[in-house]
Amino acid sequence: MSDTPMIDQLETGPWPSFIKDIKRMAEKNAMCKDLLGLLEMSYKDKKTHWKHGGIVGVRGYGGGIIGRYSDSPEKFPNVSHFHTVRVNQPSAWFYNTGALRYLCDLWEKHGSGLTNLHGSTGDFVMLGTTTDQLEPIFTDLSEHGWDLGGSGSDVRTPSCCNGMARCEFACYDTMNLCYDLTNEYQDELHRPAFPYKFKFKMSGCPNDCVASIARSDCSIIGTWRDDIQQDDAAVAEYAKGGKVDIANDVVGKCPTGCMSWNGSKLSIDNKNCNRCMHCINVMPKALRPGKDKGAMILLGAKAPIVQGALLSSVLVPFIKMEPPYEEFKDLIRRIWEFWDEHGENRERIGEMIVRIGKGNFVEEVGLEPVPAMIKEPRSNPYIFYEEYFDEE
Amino acid sequence: MASLEEIKDYLFHKVESYAGKKQVKVPHLTQEIIEHFGEAECSKKDVKEALKELIDEEKLVYGYYGGTTIELPHVEGSANA
Ligand code: HEM
Ligand code: HEM
Ligand code: SF4
Ligand code: SF4
Numbered sequence: 399m400s401d402t403p404m405i406d407q408l409e410t411g412p413w414p415s416f417i418k419d420i421k422r423m424a425e426k427n428a429m430c431k432d433l434l435g436l437l438e439m440s441y442k443d444k445k446t447h448w449k450h451g452g453i454v455g456v457r458g459y460g461g462g463i464i465g466r467y468s469d470s471p472e473k474f475p476n477v478s479h480f481h482t483v484r485v486n487q488p489s490a491w492f493y494n495t496g497a498l499r500y501l502c503d504l505w506e507k508h509g510s511g512l513t514n515l516h517g518s519t520g521d522f523v524m525l526g527t528t529t530d531q532l533e534p535i536f537t538d539l540s541e542h543g544w545d546l547g548g549s550g551s552d553v554r555t556p557s558c559c560n561g562m563a564r565c566e567f568a569c570y571d572t573m574n575l576c577y578d579l580t581n582e583y584q585d586e587l588h589r590p591a592f593p594y595k596f597k598f599k600m601s602g603c604p605n606d607c608v609a610s611i612a613r614s615d616c617s618i619i620g621t622w623r624d625d626i627q628q629d630d631a632a633v634a635e636y637a638k639g640g641k642v643d644i645a646n647d648v649v650g651k652c653p654t655g656c657m658s659w660n661g662s663k664l665s666i667d668n669k670n671c672n673r674c675m676h677c678i679n680v681m682p683k684a685l686r687p688g689k690d691k692g693a694m695i696l697l698g699a700k701a702p703i704v705q706g707a708l709l710s711s712v713l714v715p716f717i718k719m720e721p722p723y724e725e726f727k728d729l730i731r732r733i734w735e736f737w738d739e740h741g742e743n744r745e746r747i748g749e750m751i752v753r754i755g756k757g758n759f760v761e762e763v764g765l766e767p768v769p770a771m772i773k774e775p776r777s778n779p780y781i782f783y784e785e786y787f788d789e790e
Numbered sequence: 791m792a793s794l795e796e797i798k799d800y801l802f803h804k805v806e807s808y809a810g811k812k813q814v815k816v817p818h819l820t821q822e823i824i825e826h827f828g829e830a831e832c833s834k835k836d837v838k839e840a841l842k843e844l845i846d847e848e849k850l851v852y853g854y855y856g857g858t859t860i861e862l863p864h865v866e867g868s869a870n871a
Binding site for chain 2: 455457458459460461464465549550551552589590591592593594595738741743744
């Protein structure tokens with residue numbers, strides 16, 4: 399009989415199995431062998447045998463390594479330490495095969511060989527190594543041009559959609575901004591000094607392929623402020639032969655009801671378009687984002703730990719996003735200063751904003767209130783305008 | 791102005807005084823140190839620089855306890871195999 403009858407069950411479904419993967423690595427890696435044993439024991443005892451936290455890191459860095467120790471080192475000595483290493487991924491996860499081979503070989507040499515591509519943090523995640531391997535891993539990575547990502551109370555590894563590299567919808571160069579911010583904020587990334595974590599995620603358009611609105615303290619989402627580019631000949635092409643039911647599937651699903659179709663001519667009242675991308679997604683050959691492109695900045699998402707899930711909400715409805723991004727960085731500096739001063743321990747920026755009130759926050763970071771500052775589509779702005787009128 | 795050495799010295803002893811008693815974090819430490827020297831004498835940037843040096847000299851290390859902490863170097867209890 400197998401030593402691990404319970405976790406073997408996890409190989410029986412039609413889906414890919416992480417147990418299968420670990421077993422394959424266990425043929426040549428002792429950590430993986432013990433990992434299976436420890437996991438089986440957890441299933442049997444109905445409790446975890448991992449312990450959390452403590453000091454692990456490489457010299458000078460407060461982030462990038464997540465410490466894990468097991469509570470059963472005598473039974474499973476090869477996984478008494480099982481630390482995770484976060485490697486800062488390239489913008490939009492572009493690797494060549496040489497880079498992937500290098501990372502995998504490094505990990506087979508210094509760790510369990512198990513990886514997770516990619517964590518929701520964005521990082522290339524290497525699972526399972528011991529404390530004494532950390533400095534050699536870091537040295538090797540550095541020599542090959544790689545760096546660790548974030549963890550703890552720091553700027554987390556920024557991540558972005560593949561934007562202009564592959565996508566015609568991109569309204570700014572997400573990959574360049576991601577690379578730029580990663581370099582700009584090296585200190586904030588590696589030397590944690592915030593009340594809690596801070597994540598940047600960048601999407602080139604409101605389709606938001608990296609789900610920045612749900613997963614980042616600061617979401618930077620591409621948009622435009624002029625009119626949707628419309629090619630009437632291409633619209634007619636879609637309409638021909640009923641390829642697309644424009645009345646129902648395009649006009650009928652426009653969330654703001656700002657489109658109309660008379661059977662031959664599509665009209666868009668662009669002032670009332672909220673840039674949801676729906677019509678453009680359905681008819682990409684006929685409709686495209688406008689020409690005056692930039693991004694909107696949203697603040698405050700977090701997944702639930704202390705309170706319920708928060709989505710980020712609009713702080714700046716439109717900003718040009720071109721190197722060196724001075725206006726944006728200036729805003730971030732003011733935001734961090736305020737958060738640093740007023741954020742409570744373990745309070746994400748979104749939670750702080752809820753606590754002190756968005757109107758107050760907007761004023762404190764020196765922005766003008768605008769009607770686009772709403773929590774979600776079709777709700778009222780959270781600004782009370784009376785006091786601003788009174789001041790005039 | 792407080793010198794970098796003075797700030798480092800005070801910062802180190804603050805962390806030492808918390809050892810084994812409290813998991814201390816950077817924003818809290820920064821506040822305490824500025825309070826001690828006074829805002830005219832010591833800025834946030836000065837504390838940042840002092841901490842950076844102490845970490846690079848390995849006199850202090852980063853830890854984790856529901857967010858990043860600052861600690862004296864020690865062998866992790868959990869690490870004893
Ligand atoms: C029921 C138990 C657990 C639950 C529900 C859970 C849940 C999660 C979730 C939702 C994430 C974020 C996922 C991501 O970033 O991709 C995460 C990340 C992580 N977990 Fe767990 N976890 C559990 C147990 C464990 C255990 C036992 C370990 C270690 C042995 C562990 C180590 C980690 C690490 C290192 C990360 C960060 C990975 C990364 O950077 O992507 N977790 N966990
Ligand atoms: C004491 C009486 C009433 C109270 C306390 C009341 C309260 C409210 C509240 C709190 C909302 C939500 C506002 C928001 O979306 O932020 C609302 C929406 C609405 N109410 Fe009333 N209401 C009252 C009477 C009426 C009457 C008499 C009518 C119609 C004749 C009416 C029609 C509506 C409509 C159509 C909406 C939706 C507005 C929208 O689309 O946002 N209400 N009401
Ligand atoms: S978010 Fe927009 S620009 Fe980025 S990949 Fe998705 S559709 Fe393309
Ligand atoms: S982008 Fe969305 S809101 Fe704008 S016209 Fe198209 S469907 Fe309507």
